[in-house]
Amino acid sequence: MLVLSMVVKVMTGVELGVEVEKGPLGRTSLAILPIILAATFMQLLDVSIVNVAIPSIQSHLHASFGSVEAVVAGYQLSFAATLMTASRLGDVFGRRRLFLIGMAGFAIASGLCGAAPYVSVLVFGxxxxxxxxxxxxxxxxxxxxxxFPSSQRSKVFGIYGATIGLATIAGPLIGGLLIKANIANLDWRLIFYVNVPIGVAAFVGALFLLGESKSSTSSSVxxxxxxLITAGLVMALYPLIEGRASSWPNSMVAMLIGxxxxxxxxxxHQYLRYRHGNVTLVSIEAIRTRSLGVGLILFLIFFLGIAPFFFAFSIFLQEGNGFSPLAAGLTTAPFAIGSVLSSFLTTRTRSKDARILMLAGSLILAISMWLLIRLLYHVGAQLSGFKLIVPLFIAGxxxxxxxxxxxxxxxxxxPEEAIGSASGSLSTVQQIGGALGVALIAIIFFGFLGANANQAARAQLPPITAELxxxxxxxxxxxxxxxxxVTCIHDRATEKNPSALPHSCIEVGGAIQIAPIAPKEKKQxxxxxxxxxxNAAQGDFLVSLRDTLSFEIAVFVLTFLLTLALPGWPKENLDERAIVI
Structure with missing residues (x-):
């Protein structure tokens, strides 16, 4: 994925709660930091860790590509939909209470995912x-x-930001290491089971150390x-995830339109509640601000390209090139390194240069995708992780x-009073963009796999013809x-269940057995x-990823153009309001 960023120091000027109780053990400061950071780490790790486990999940659960799309996108969709209301729920019912409920549920759901006997259970989990x-x-x-008192918040936010960065870039590597370890022959299930003991420890710590707090103003949800927003997102994402595998029935088309x-x-609904002075999920006043209105669209478009890239890239490395989960995780390390280094550099720049940095970043991303396309053209079947270092580092x-x-x-x-709602909206849009992007890129990538299969198969015909x-x-x-x-390769590429052997491939074996040649020659x-x-499958995956990367270029070029529509940094000195973490 990537190093997430959020402007949070501005929130130090906002009264989030005045009723703050000490925990049962009377501690409310640094003792709780490992607890809440463990929760943050697990949550964001689970966004990216699944990518390297996709082939293993497919193999063990006989899952279709559409099902693994749901495994990846379902988490992000549910995460995004809940974010819209969770902050308000914490204000009303207590943040400690919501944190404990969330941690307990997350640990139980992780255990359910690890024990899933069928892919449908895994998607539900x-x-x-x-x-x-x-x-x-x-x-x-x-x-x-x-x-935390104001004197400590800057350091705490810095640690919090480092935790976010570590979690989001370490997912593929940790996932690869866990699958490689294969403790108790659990394979991919370990990436979910590992959350359970951490979750239990964090829950117990929060139970005894975390004090309750509520907002003095929020009283309704x-x-x-x-x-409406949850139903709308589900209706939009579900057809995009399952439509291709189901041949786009009318019900799914109607759901998408609906x-x-x-x-x-x-x-x-939000506008009418605002007009009547009622509480809204989204701050209408904040959205009227041009920077946020454009920014929400900008974040949606930008994150259409990040998580989807790693989804398709992980499948390409493992399914198309035979990389192990660990090798696939290590291959993405240059991206993580580049992201961390440039994120650090941005903290040393002036706030008024923000738009210039954004323009440079989106342009560099588009160029890196073009470089990756050119690399795939030139290396072909000789692809290795070492050859991918430069374009991935540049992308990072x-x-x-x-x-x-x-x-x-x-x-x-x-406005300062709307910053909490605005920050939450950006986080929500980020997750929606990731889920929507995974669904879209799956349609494109798997569509290309079927469309390019015949060409990839025919490229192998000269030596086959010569041998026969x-x-x-x-x-x-x-x-x-x-x-x-040729028929076998095409049917294999379009097979909904990757572990199934199409009938045409079985016919190839049957034709060899009845061929009028010696047994030794049949084995040959x-x-x-x-x-x-x-070789044909490898060629198919390579050409299909190459074609799919055009979608990535389009996303980042559009990001570049939308960035031009953002207003520049305000003239008044607001540097103290922004700390990028």
Whole structure:
């Protein structure tokens, strides 16, 4: 994924709660920091850690590509939908209470995911995980705000930011290490089970050390608004995830169209509540600020390209090139390094240069995707992790240059009393963009896999034809064999269940068995066809990823153009309001 950024120091001027109780052990300061940081780490780690486990999940649960899309996007969708209301729930019912409920639910859902016997259970577990993760996430900043004195907050926010960065870039590597360890033969299940003991420890610590706090002003929750936005997001994302595998039935098309009206109804509902002076999920006054209005669209578009890239890239490395989960995780390390370095550099720049850094970052990202396309053209089947270092490192630099300054600039003109709502809206849009992007890029990437399969198979026909002819097989039989091979590769690429063997591939084996040649030569043919099938699949994945990266370039070019529409840094000195973490 990436080093997330958020402007939070501005919140030190906002009264988030006046009723602050000490925990049962009478501590409300540094003793609770490891507890809330453990929660933050787990929540964001689970966004990216699943990517390297996709092939293992497919193999063990016989899952379709559409199902693994749901495993990845379901968490982000549920996370995003819950974020819209969780902050308000914490204000009303108590942040400690919401944190404990979220932590307990997250740990239980993690255990459910690890024990899932079927992919449908895993998808359900991930959605539940995302829900409880969304309950916890907004409480952390509020707890920091009401727990730590102003003299300590800068250091605490710095540690908090480092935790966010570590979690979001360490997911693929930690996932690869856990799958490689394969403790008790648990394989991919370890990436979920590891959350359980950490969650239990954090829950017990929060139970005894964390004090309760509530807002002195918030007294209600917009339940209808929460229902409308959740229903609208589900109606939009579910057809995009499952539509391709289901051949786009009318019900899913209708659901997708209906989502536009439901989300539009949410907007109307929020405006009417605002006009009548009622509590809203989204601050209408903040959205009227040009920087936030454009910024929400900008964040949505930008994050359409980040999580989806790693989703497709992980499948390409493992399914198409035979990388192990650990090797795939290590391959993405240059991206993480580049992101961390450039994020650090942005903290040393002037606030008024934020838009320049954003423009540079989005442009660098587009260039890095173009470089990756060119690299795939030139290296072909000789791809290695070492050859990917440069474009991935450059891409990481682009992300680091963009995200931190973007958060600062988008929120710079938002009224101080609306900054909490505005920050929450940005976090929500970020998760929605990731979930929507995974659904879109899956349609594109898997669509290309099917479309490019015949070309990849025909590229293997010359040596196959030569081998069959050398065995003395007549031309009609040679043609039957090559046609069966092409059909097999195409059917394999479009198969909904990657672990299933299409009937056309079984026919290839049957044709070899009845061929009028010696048994030894039949074994040679089996080996030749298997090697050719592997090479064809590798070529198919390579060309398909290359074509899919055009989507990434379009996303970052559009990001560049939208950045031009953002107003510059306000003339008044607001530097003290922005700390990028």
């Amino acid at each position: 991930r959605v539940v995980q995302g829900f409880f993760s969304g309950l916890m996430f907004p409480q952390v900043l509020s707890i920091i705000q009401v727990t 917009d339940s209808m608004g929460a229902f 989502s536009v009206f439901v989300i539009g109804g949410f907007g109307v 630099i682009g992300v680091g240059l963009f995200v931190g300054p973007a958060s600062s600039l988008v929120l710079a003109r938002v 002819t050398s065995l003395g097989l007549p031309a009609p039989l040679v043609k039957v064999g090559t046609n069966l091979f 043919l089996v080996s030749m066809f298997l090697n050719a099938a592997q």
